[in-house]
Structure formats: C-alpha cells, structure tokens
Amino acid sequence: MKNAIITAATKGIGRAVSVAFAKQGINLSICSRNEQDLLNFKQELQAINPQITIVALVTDCSNRTELKKFAEFTEKKLGFVDILVNNVGMYKHVAILNDSEDSFQKQIDTNLMPAYELYRFFGKTMVSVGKGHIFNICSVAAINPIAEAGMYSVTKYALLGLNKVMRLETQGHGVKVTAVIPGSTLTDSWKGVEVDQNTMVLPEDVASAIVNILSMSAGANVDEVMIKPAPGQL
Template sequence: MMKNALITGATKGIGRAVSIAFAKQGINLAICSRNEKELSDFDNELRQINPDITVITLVADCSKPDDVKKFAVFTEKKLGFIDILVNNVGMYKHVSILNDSEDSFKTQMDTNLMPAYELYRFFGKQMVSVGKGHIFNICSVASINPIAEAGVYSVTKYALLGLNKVMRLEMQAHGVKVTAVIPGSTLTDSWKGVEVDKDTMVLPEDVASAIINILNMSAGANVDEVIIKPAGGQL
C-alpha cells in the first residue's frame, strides 16, 4: 500500500530534494509553498518523475497558523492518513539579537517552530490511534551549537530540537517514530548571493538520502537524531 507524506516548504532546498526522493520511492505527496507558479511547476515535475503517485498542492504561508491548519485539513481530506510528516519550512536570518528588527523573534518563531507544533497537534493523535507514522523535523547544527551572528535563528532551532525530543517521548510508546535531522552548511537558498564551492557543502540530496535510509529501516529501529556536516567542517 502506498504511503502518504506531507512536506512543508517543498519547492526549494531540502524540501524539494526530499519530495523528489519520496516520489522516486512511490510515496504520495502533499506539498505547499507561498508561490503558486513554483508549486504548479514542481507538481508537474513530480508527476513526470513518477506518474503513479498522487500529488496534491496548496498555496500556503506556513508562518500563518490558519494557513498551516488549512493545509493540514486539505491534506487529510484528499489523502487520508498521513504516514510521514516532514517539518521542513524555515527561514534563516544572519543578524545578532541586539541588532535584530523588532518583529524578527515572532516572524522566526512563527516560521521555524510554530508549523511543526501545529502539524504535530493535528496529525499526532491519528498516528497514535493507528500506531504508526514517522515525523522528521529539519533542525540545524545551530540547534546544538548556536551562531551568535544568527541569534534568533539559533534560538528557534534550539526550540525545534526541544520540540522534537518531546514529540519522541510522547510517541515512542505508540509505535510512532520521530527523528531530528540536523544538517550543517547545506547548499540552499540561504546562501543566495554568497560565492561558495558546492563540493565543500552538504547538498539537499544528501539530507534526502539520509531520510530515505532512515525511513526504510526495520520497524524496531528509530534514529533519534542524524547530524550531517560538511566533510571539511562548517563554512
């Protein structure tokens, strides 16, 4: 039986790579993005990769709780039970806390933490009742080693890792797996405008590959956390 996955922020970076990897595995997809054109183009691309899967899309701004809930309701109505939840959406802001803008804390909490919390609340109870499911939270090495130059970002990613740990403890008695994915310097849109050598970085496809391997492990195995850093160290 085909599995169903929901991925937030799916048209770029890690979300995009995971969506493509899931399509190749024959997993049905619910994806969202703020950009209708990008979403439509990616929808077509995924269907070409695997014509046998169902792909559903919704334009949504995941920094807004109402949009997150709307996407969750839409997904459940169209696909039914969600086997895999990938909390990927996030934003990176390179600025110290003291120099940050007034609204930055709320904006980053609403983008980097709130969607994972809301989607867990929405889908978690059903996963518990069925006794299966896998939740992946895309954290960051800033969840472990804060970056002073990205202060609020570090705080929100610490919080996401904390939420991941609580999820795992709540879920482990019910047969539901929870994994924190902790990538280091990854070649995503966060690096736009910066000259980098892709051979010195983690690629989104590397993160997707790790998630596929974790997903395909035996029923009794859970990867609590996976840290993927550039071979030569952080950039």
C-alpha cells in the same frame, strides 16, 4: 502506498525530499507560498512518477490559519498521513541585539510553530493508529549556536527540544520521530554568497538520509542524524 506531507517543498531540502519520495512511490502533499513554483514542481514530480498522487496548496506556513487549512486539505485528499516532514524555515543572519522588532515573532512562527501545530494535528491520528514517522529539519545551530544568527539559533534549539518531546510522547505508540540536523547546506540561504558546493552538504544528501531512515526495520528509530560538511562548517 504511503502518504507524506512536506512543508515548503519547492526549494532546498524540501524539494530534494519530495523528489526522493516520488521516486520511492510515496504520495505527496506539498505547499509553497508561490503558486507558479508549486504548479511547476507538481508537474515535475508527476513526470518523475506518474503512479503517485500529488496534491498541492499555496500556503504561508507562518500563518496558523493557512497552515491548518493545508493540514485539513492534506487529510481530506490523501487520508492517513504516514510521514510528516517539518521542513519550512527561515534563516536570518543578524545578532539579537541588532535584530528588528518583529524578528522574534516571525522566526518563531516560521521555524517552530508549524512543526508544533502539524504535530498536534497529525500526531493524534498517528498515535491512535499506532504508526507514522515525523522528521523535523533542525540545524547544527541548535547544537552550536551562531552568535551572528541569534534568533535563528534560538528557534532551531527550540525545534530540537520539541522533537525530543514529540519522541517521548509517541514512542510507546509505534510512532517514530527523527531530528535531522544538517550543517552548511547548499540552499537559497546562501544566495549571493560565493561558495564551493564540494565543501557543503547538498539537499540531496539530507533526502538520502531520510529515505534510508524510512527503510529501517519497525523496531529501529534514528533519534537524531547530523550531516556536516566533510571539511567542517562554513
């Protein structure tokens, strides 16, 4: 039975991936900033598959100390982590010239730092054991920057760059690294905006892609997978 760690697991893509993994019989370590959401979701996952082990810890992933505590907690409770899903992220719809003073650091700490730190924590063990798969949830903003979401585009661009470096560092050691690049996806970032879900990528579509990638043969790696709305970006 494989073990997976998923950051920001109670909403959006993280939630869909957690549900898909539970159905696949994968043990889970999940986190969220909201304790009640986390407890409710843990129960929901356990009901989906009573056979798997699920551990959960309240964590603000933008806080390096809390993030490392979550990593240590996961390793202690589950042992070797086969799958790392760097999902946590924040979207801010504002141009860089109009952005707040703290936005640069906040978005670096949320969209980039957790993937970097968890890679350093779990990647060394994966390399020494000779197996493992890391998924970094990027964004099409990493390929086509959005002027109205300036710092978000910069951090997602950096995450895609980090993904490429991770892959180069680990590919000779049996570890796979995949950048998942979704377009307009129906998550909480769209709260309050009227949208037609039939013109968007659903979190379940992203989860489905990840499950399919995991089922591939040992010799195959999907470097990048881009999933965009069928009618084009919103």
